Amino acid sequence: MTATLAPTPEDVVQHRTVTVVSRKAPIALGVVTALFALLLLLAARAGDATFRLASEGDLVALPDVTVPGTATAWVCVALGAAGTAVAALLVARGRRVPLWLSLVLAVVLLFGFLAWAAAGSAGDIPVTRLVGGSVLLAVPIVFGALGGVVGERAGVVNIAIEGQLLAGAFCAAVAGTVTGSPWAGLLAAVVAGVLVSLVLGVFAITYRVNQVIVGVVLNVLVIGLTSFLYSQVLVPNAETLNATTRFSRIAIPLLADIPVVGPALFNQSVVVYLMYLAVPAIWFALARTRWGLRLRAVGEHPKAADTVGIKVGRTRYLALVVAGAIAGVGGAFYTVVSVSSFGKEMTAGAGFIALAAVIFGKWDPVRAALAALLFGFASNLEGALSIVGAPVPSQFMLMLPYVVTIFAVAGLVGRSRAPAASGQPYVKE
Amino acid sequence: MSEPTRAAAPAGAAPAPATDTGGTDGGAATPPGDRRWHEAFARIVSGGWAVSLGAVVLAILAGSVMIAFTDEAVQESAGYFFARPADTFAAIGQAVGGAYAALFRGAVWNYEADSFAAAVRPLTQSLTYATPLIAAGLGVAVAFRAGMFNIGGQGQLLVSAAAAGWVGFAFDLPVGLHLVVAVVVGILAGALWAGIAGLLKAATGAHEVIVTIMLNYIAFYLLSYLLATPGLLQAPGSANPKTPAMAETAVMPGLLGDRYNLHVGFLLVLGAVVLVWWLLNRSSLGFGFRALGENAHAARVAGIDVRRTTVLAMGVAGALVGLAGTTQVLGLITTGFGADIDAGVGFDAITVALLGGSSPVGVLLAGILFGAFKAGGSSMQALEGVPIEIVLVVQSLIVLFIAAPPLVRAVFRLPQPGGRARRRPGRGATGTPTSQEVAA
Numbered sequence: 001m002t003a004t005l006a007p008t009p010e011d012v013v014q015h016r017t018v019t020v021v022s023r024k025a026p027i028a029l030g031v032v033t034a035l036f037a038l039l040l041l042l043a044a045r046a047g048d049a050t051f052r053l054a055s056e057g058d059l060v061a062l063p064d065v066t067v068p069g070t071a072t073a074w075v076c077v078a079l080g081a082a083g084t085a086v087a088a089l090l091v092a093r094g095r096r097v098p099l100w101l102s103l104v105l106a107v108v109l110l111f112g113f114l115a116w117a118a119a120g121s122a123g124d125i126p127v128t129r130l131v132g133g134s135v136l137l138a139v140p141i142v143f144g145a146l147g148g149v150v151g152e153r154a155g156v157v158n159i160a161i162e163g164q165l166l167a168g169a170f171c172a173a174v175a176g177t178v179t180g181s182p183w184a185g186l187l188a189a190v191v192a193g194v195l196v197s198l199v200l201g202v203f204a205i206t207y208r209v210n211q212v213i214v215g216v217v218l219n220v221l222v223i224g225l226t227s228f229l230y231s232q233v234l235v236p237n238a239e240t241l242n243a244t245t246r247f248s249r250i251a252i253p254l255l256a257d258i259p260v261v262g263p264a265l266f267n268q269s270v271v272v273y274l275m276y277l278a279v280p281a282i283w284f285a286l287a288r289t290r291w292g293l294r295l296r297a298v299g300e301h302p303k304a305a306d307t308v309g310i311k312v313g314r315t316r317y318l319a320l321v322v323a324g325a326i327a328g329v330g331g332a333f334y335t336v337v338s339v340s341s342f343g344k345e346m347t348a349g350a351g352f353i354a355l356a357a358v359i360f361g362k363w364d365p366v367r368a369a370l371a372a373l374l375f376g377f378a379s380n381l382e383g384a385l386s387i388v389g390a391p392v393p394s395q396f397m398l399m400l401p402y403v404v405t406i407f408a409v410a411g412l413v414g415r416s417r418a419p420a421a422s423g424q425p426y427v428k429e
Numbered sequence: 430m431s432e433p434t435r436a437a438a439p440a441g442a443a444p445a446p447a448t449d450t451g452g453t454d455g456g457a458a459t460p461p462g463d464r465r466w467h468e469a470f471a472r473i474v475s476g477g478w479a480v481s482l483g484a485v486v487l488a489i490l491a492g493s494v495m496i497a498f499t500d501e502a503v504q505e506s507a508g509y510f511f512a513r514p515a516d517t518f519a520a521i522g523q524a525v526g527g528a529y530a531a532l533f534r535g536a537v538w539n540y541e542a543d544s545f546a547a548a549v550r551p552l553t554q555s556l557t558y559a560t561p562l563i564a565a566g567l568g569v570a571v572a573f574r575a576g577m578f579n580i581g582g583q584g585q586l587l588v589s590a591a592a593a594g595w596v597g598f599a600f601d602l603p604v605g606l607h608l609v610v611a612v613v614v615g616i617l618a619g620a621l622w623a624g625i626a627g628l629l630k631a632a633t634g635a636h637e638v639i640v641t642i643m644l645n646y647i648a649f650y651l652l653s654y655l656l657a658t659p660g661l662l663q664a665p666g667s668a669n670p671k672t673p674a675m676a677e678t679a680v681m682p683g684l685l686g687d688r689y690n691l692h693v694g695f696l697l698v699l700g701a702v703v704l705v706w707w708l709l710n711r712s713s714l715g716f717g718f719r720a721l722g723e724n725a726h727a728a729r730v731a732g733i734d735v736r737r738t739t740v741l742a743m744g745v746a747g748a749l750v751g752l753a754g755t756t757q758v759l760g761l762i763t764t765g766f767g768a769d770i771d772a773g774v775g776f777d778a779i780t781v782a783l784l785g786g787s788s789p790v791g792v793l794l795a796g797i798l799f800g801a802f803k804a805g806g807s808s809m810q811a812l813e814g815v816p817i818e819i820v821l822v823v824q825s826l827i828v829l830f831i832a833a834p835p836l837v838r839a840v841f842r843l844p845q846p847g848g849r850a851r852r853r854p855g856r857g858a859t860g861t862p863t864s865q866e867v868a869a
Binding site for chain 2: 213223227355
């Protein structure tokens, strides 16, 4: 601000380097490690934990890995404490805690937790299924989050992800059943997602209605429409309108034979492979193409973009169409990959989780996809733990991912910054 | 964007700036009688009321189309439409008319009942359903006004219901005191649960949308655990995840006797409306909330403690949702509750707050409207077999149309206010935060 004033002799220009260091990472790591140690003290378990690495049809069957449960868990606690100490040391020296350190410690603590939970159990932890199930559960969340990222980077907050997923699932079910082809279902889902996006665009861009309002209301509208049509039309005609043929699994040669992760990641349906392609594609489109640059410009500073001749409204509409198409694919997952019929409100809040993943991933496609994978893993964990008969009530297992997310958001991610013009309608002067 | 406020709160309770109302300026010279009438008419049709009415009409029309298209008799007669078109129209009339008649009978006035007491019952039922919606809607609205998006109504409601219910059945207190203690505990529980989100946002910058969504899930599983564990909330000697019935001393007394479900909770909620109005418009705390919601940087510069205000705003929001939770367990469902006690109120509250333009009186009216839809929707499903979800469609369309006055004006060819086609949407007038504030 002082730059506009005339410089006076009294003004002394000072150069100081200020490093902002957050103490949150070591605190969060410390709290989680301490809680885990407390758990081990309060509920000690004897016996060995078995991790099953092999799955049916492996070329090279890996042996099961058996570790002493409690001892392993304590080793992990020690590692966690050491990591926390390193983080604290880094902070004390005025340096940032690298993200990889937090991630590695999270994996270590998770391993320790699994070892503790499976200790002394007759069942073993199926690692392959844990990974594969996580990816599957994450698919709609990843697509939803990607759609959310594209919309928000262009300056349109998309709370209607849930609605796009649900509309996609509904249309995929009907179109897939009528035509008998899952591809038609996928296409219909894309159209449905785009339609929801266009309604959002008409209200948010053309009529400049508050985008949060439109998003929330669109969710309710889609829930109402699909549930109404489901009860009124699909239920009486279940065979002719609501019984899709699902995509079959396709094993990718060589890759599918990699032990542990191969069958989990590379023996999936087309939609899952689309997800593998979509994440880098969206990243590339946003970060390395002219379209992405313009889109981000419109999201950060629409006036500046307008000044250099970028059509703000058109760019935002186009971004919404792309976002809707992506989210629609995520919706198709429910009815042409996961199960073969539509059910009332079957997305069950995945759109809101995707919204959380967008913010968790700081509006970056790759990070958002990783956050979505985390949520997928978390919701899959309970199934794995019920196999080994974990000593903790199942409700707490189910709760755990959400608690961890809060810790992560508060401790590791911190203040997230949205695109500057996100949510603001642009009025040309 | 100021239309919802004006539409829902014509009494001027909402602090809607009069800058964009149009038609009120230039009133210095008294126009001749003829012109005055003309101007008055123009003001009415360009004002918020006409838009709201238009929005409701459009939404109901859309609902009619859906009912007509999915009705079996209509589909059948449409098969021979060109032979006897009158049949189709008769069938449409019967399906649509029947559905809306059932809605009216279930929500306002049962004209087929044989006594006044029975005929008025639907109206009281609507108010009963409106009770938690208004309270929770106020909770979402207060957060909106402070620039935060409280998407965690569900979690706050579940936690407060659990707390109030626990006091309600597990304690033995004198009449009167028991109810007061239960209500206070429930409200505090809601405030604390929402306060977690406020505290985390203030202390670490964690985004309240993420935290409140996560707290919804945590509250749900926590309540499920409590309900499934003997000795905690589960009814003794039962295997169902359900609490025992509330003690009689903790039940909210009925307002109109035992024939009606309307209970004292409705009065508490009306009190909350007044309290929130006072808080937002007359208290310095509420001024802090609004300043934070309008512009957090300016609020900080003006000397408002942003962190404290953030925590308090979420706490007050949670307390109001907590009131909704207590009315659910101590007023509506007093025979013991399960994990579904939320009944969608937590999410409906967001729509109620939006329709009410985040003003207390607006939320009151929007809550009553949604309560009526809820009551009428069930009777529509029971009497005419029209799925209750049609109500969701009509509700959401109403909010959408009210939020976009230019669209409604274009459809009904109503004059644009002020005659100027382009004007800046008066954000902040409704108190709803811009999405940037929500997302930032």
